[in-house]
Amino acid sequence: MLEVRAVCEEELAAVALCIARAFRSDPDDIRGMVEYFHNSLSGDTIPRLENTRVAVLDGRVVSVVLIHDRQMLVRGVPVRLGFPPLVGTDPDHQGHGYGALLLWDSAEYMRREGYHVSLISTETERFYERGGWSNFGHYHKLTLRIPEAIPAATALAGEVRPANLRGDLDPILAIFSRNNRDASGPAVRTRRFWEEFAANWAFDYPIYHVAAVGRRIVAYLRNGYGRRLVEFGVLPGAEEAGFSLILHACREAPGSGGGGS
Ligand SMILES: CC(C)(COP(=O)(O)OP(=O)(O)OC[C@H]1O[C@@H](n2cnc3c(N)ncnc32)[C@H](O)[C@@H]1OP(=O)(O)O)[C@@H](O)C(=O)NCCC(=O)NCCS
Known part of the structure; x- marks a missing residue:
């Protein structure tokens, strides 16, 4: 049976592992990512179980979308922003549509909760476009090479x-x-x-x-x-x-x- 919904407290460890396995393959990296996820849950957002959306297949967490609840300034005026910093499907379950389902669920959740906008910077645009996000193409990233000789501060x-x-x-x-x-x-x-x-x-x-x-x-x-x-x-x-x-x-x-x- 497939469920797409908010996470339950007792599933948080499974969620962390699912995200970690989506992004990393080395066991040490997976451990580091689990830690990062816990920091992310407790440090950078208002932690609410509703903000972590999961796809659960036969009792196993197979895909996760974490939504940070923030206020963003638009010309100095605060609007409510849903920022999904982490989206991941367990590698054993990728390509079966769980990620897309969860994106739809997350967008629906944000609409229901009264978020004004959701933004993400990503290199997997097509994935988010399938979930209903639009590509504005306004993102700029600047990579600078550090000079051999760094000038002294005045x-x-x-x-x-x-x-x-x-x-x-x-x-x-x-x-x-x-x-x-x-x-x-x-x-x-x-x-x-x-x-x-x-x-x-x-x-x-x-x-x-x-x-x-x-x-x-x-x-x-x-x-x-x-x-x-x-x-x-x-x-x-x-x-x-x-x-x-x-x-x-x-x-x-x-x-x-x-x-x-
Ligand atoms: C990206 C990811 C979450 C997709 O999850 P999934 O459950 O496999 O996705 P779905 O099966 O629902 O695929 C949905 C669509 O997105 C596309 N898609 C999947 N991964 C993609 C990627 N990395 N780049 C572009 N498109 C991608 C799929 O091809 C599919 O489109 P299609 O139906 O036209 O073929 C998963 O591959 C993953 O966890 N990757 C590692 C972590 C990551 O990169 N997260 C996203 C950036 S934060």
């Missing part, structure tokens, strides 16, 4: 240090809000979001750094595993401090020769 650039997401939260929030108040696309970040993010995500290196001039924080940067500049904010007039944050991230990047890992 003397004016201020001090770069790892952020303390509790103590430094007010200035980081202020920079984020100021930078994005008229923008379209960024998620609305409540204080609670940052506090839960800070409390629940465990990384073995500091992902946020700040630049301070005197005691004042004027820029921040979020680093994605030393390989991506995920997020960057700087106050007007403090661009040099922002620049030194970027140089710092380049120096720390794996393979840059700067000692990063």
Whole structure:
């Protein structure tokens, strides 16, 4: 029997394994992915079982769509966004239509719940198009090669240090809000979001750094595993401090020769 519905509490471990097996084949990678999934459930969204949609075949979870419930700014106005960061079908069950069924169920769920929009950036456009999403073709990704010799930060650039997401939260929030108040696309970040993010995500290196001039924080940067500049904010007039944050991230990047890992 096939059921397409919200997950039950006791199925969460099976859901994590299904997602992990969809994305990874090496057992160590699968374990890491299971951990990532648990972080994702508890750290980056408002955890609700209804937001995790599953296809269950004869009692076994075979396909999963996780929906993050967020507010997104459109020209500064918040709209409700359903963001599906993880969609996966167990490799033993791919190609049988479970993924497509779940996408339909997820779209229906979001309509029912009053979401305004659902966005995803993906390289599997055809799959999402089958589920009813449209391709806007507006996504840009920039890949930069780190130069052999990374220029030194200027003397004016201020001090770069790892952020303390509790103590430094007010200035980081202020920079984020100021930078994005008229923008379209960024998620609305409540204080609670940052506090839960800070409390629940465990990384073995500091992902946020700040630049301070005197005691004042004027820029921040979020680093994605030393390989991506995920997020960057700087106050007007403090661009040099922002620049030194970027140089710092380049120096720390794996393979840059700067000692990063
Ligand atoms: C992508 C994925 C979720 C599809 O699940 P599934 O249950 O096998 O999908 P379905 O059987 O419902 O296939 C639905 C349609 O999408 C297409 N499709 C499946 N995987 C696709 C892919 N990687 N790229 C493009 N189209 C794809 C199928 O061909 C099918 O179209 P068709 O009916 O015209 O042949 C599954 O292949 C998977 O878990 N992949 C690894 C994780 C991943 O890449 N997730 C998506 C990005 S977050």
